Amino acid sequence: MKICVLGAGVIGLTTAWCLAEAGHDVVIVDRHTSTAKDASAANGAQLSYAFVAPLASPATLKKLPSLLLSPESPMRIRAGLDPALISWGLRFLFACRPAAVRETVAAQLALAALSRSELARLSQSLMLSFGLRTAGKLVIFRRQSEFDAARRAITANPGEDGQQALTPAECLSLEPALRLDAGELAGGIFTASEQVGDCAAFCAGLTSRLKRQRNVEWVLGTEVRGPVRSGGRLVAIDTDKGHVQADHFVLCMGAASAAFAKACGFHLPIYPLKGYSITLSPATGAPVLRHSVTDMERKLVFAPLARDDRTAIRVAGIADLERGTTIDAERLDVLRRASAELLGIEATGDVEPWCGLRPTTPDSRPIIGWSPLDGLFINSGHGMLGWTLACGSARLTADMIECKRSVTTASAFALRRAA
Ligand SMILES: Cc1cc2nc3c(=O)[nH]c(=O)nc-3n(C[C@H](O)[C@H](O)[C@H](O)COP(=O)(O)OP(=O)(O)OC[C@H]3O[C@@H](n4cnc5c(N)ncnc54)[C@H](O)[C@@H]3O)c2cc1C
Structure with a gap:
């Protein structure tokens, strides 16, 4: 055929x-x-097989007004009165029902498991080199209620991924590159089996x-x-x-x-959800990021990326409902500030700024x-x-x-x- x-x-x-x-x-x-x-081209580099929760959920629904209206929000509507967005938005609200979320998580976990084995098969049989590494993923939570919900979820579904709930101090000792005070965190979930790799x-x-x-x-x-x-x-x-x-x-x-x-x-x-990334080359002697890290509150990801003889750090996030692909310097600054705050890296030189449109269903x-x-x-x-x-x-x-x-x-x- x-x-x-x-x-x-x-x-x-x-x-x-x-x-x-x-x-x-x-x-x-x-x-x-x-x-x-x-x-x-330059996405967050996380192969996130265990964290497949949809954007639409009862928790997102609760936060929706502040998510859409706050200037610091990781998600903004920048599309004007677009009929396609209105129709997508109504479906999104419908998808926030707990039953819909459960169905999505089950379906995505099965597809993620198939993807993991297919990626391993392809990369081995074709001898592809793209920095594939089982780096483990640490998801940090700043709100106690969200951390408690995540902890309850892993206790209820222990699964095969060996997920662990960590105290703030344990998060910082697991990932010494993080420059946060324990008091800023509610806790973290670590999944040792998660991978990173350079999609491009x-x-x-x-x-x-x-x-x-x-x-x-x-x-x-x-x-x-x-x-x-x-x-x-x-x-x-x-x-x-x-x-x-x-x-x-x-x-x-x-x-x-x-x-x-x-x-x-x-x-x-x-509908397109526009996101941004920067790629940092930490100075010699700077602490190396060992795992990929997701900041749940700010919806930002940090991933160690193997590049020739060194490790770069990909910082990605933001989800603006917008069709254009022009880079907005103000949105990019969110990533620069987060790199300084979380990793102590001043992103001043060439940071390979990039944006892309995630093709997203409700x-x-x-x-x-x-x-x-x-x-x-x-x-x-x-x-x-x-x-x-x-x-x-x-x-x-x-x-x-x-x-x-x-x-x-x-x-x-x-x-x-x-x-
Ligand atoms: C900031 C950001 C961070 C992300 N982080 C992660 C992550 O950590 N982990 C993860 O799993 N995913 C991540 N993603 C999501 C992931 O990158 C996308 O879901 C994925 O790249 C979509 O691939 P695609 O092939 O569907 O779309 P695309 O890569 O956009 O490919 C579509 C192709 O269609 C072509 N095309 C479009 N219109 C036409 C036309 N009219 N004629 C001819 N060709 C056309 C385009 O040129 C393009 O090559 C991230 C995305 C973004 C933006």
Whole structure:
């Protein structure tokens, strides 16, 4: 079968690999002349297999007014009166129900476990080098009520991840790079099995392996404009360089997936959550960050990133509901200030400023399944966890296209549950 993958971010590339590995002829189309140039370029680097809780939750609902109105908030609406945002927002409120959260966490944990094993398989079999390391993750809490809730959750579900609740003093002794006073913390949860890895380096490695495959064709530097239908079926895509035909198409265009779906005549509830990152190169002698750290209150992540002969630190966060990709210096300053406060690193020199649009669904679950338009499969909407969930989502996509997986297994990610 000839299958065309729309988008060459981490989701499109992993999908293309699984399909090519299964023996299909694969065409990869992207508007950029190289791969992983958008949301997959400089993300938080956390492979977060145990922390998959959705953004929509009863706790978020309680904090929503202050989250949206405070100038220091990690989440702001900067989209004006956008009908797509209003519709997304209403679905988000519905997804805050405890039952919906439980369903999402169960589905995401299963997909995360599949992703972890698929990532290990891919990186070993293809000998990919992207700084994959089981660094462990420390989540620090500043509010007692939130720490108590997290502690109760790990006691109720001990799981296989060996999660531990730590006192503030234990957090600081586990991660000496943290320059906080114990009095500023309520506690932390440490998960020794969590990993870190450089998503852009992974994508670069996978791209070079895909370029050696005889059954993979590249159509880069090409803008997808819309669908070409025949007899109610998608038979080709219209691009600025002509039509690309295939038997099936897989939609992996990240934050732009919703616009393509609209042109195909159906609604895809994916909205961009704009985030920022900086990458720090600590001076020689500065304390090395040993684990990845998440500051729950500020929704910021800090991850040690292997780079040639040194370790850099990726600082990422912020979730503004906004479509543009211009870097706002004021939002970037939030990351600079946090680096100084938490790690004692003054981010003054070249910090590789970056922003990207997370393609986010109201319930934070990706959409993986056949679309209402015959011939078009969707693998998109991975939000905050696209790097973590990429390899499992690609496996699921290839298996579903080949009818190897029952619809029930995948129903948690079907478009219908989110539409
Ligand atoms: C600040 C930040 C921190 C993050 N941290 C983490 C983390 O620590 N862990 C984690 O798991 N995830 C993290 N994420 C999320 C993760 O990076 C994303 O979910 C993931 O990169 C999405 O991948 P994608 O392939 O769907 O989208 P993209 O990487 O955006 O790829 C979409 C592709 O589609 C192409 N495209 C779009 N429109 C068109 C068109 N019309 N024609 C042709 N091509 C088109 C684009 O050029 C692009 O290459 C973070 C994201 C951000 C922004």
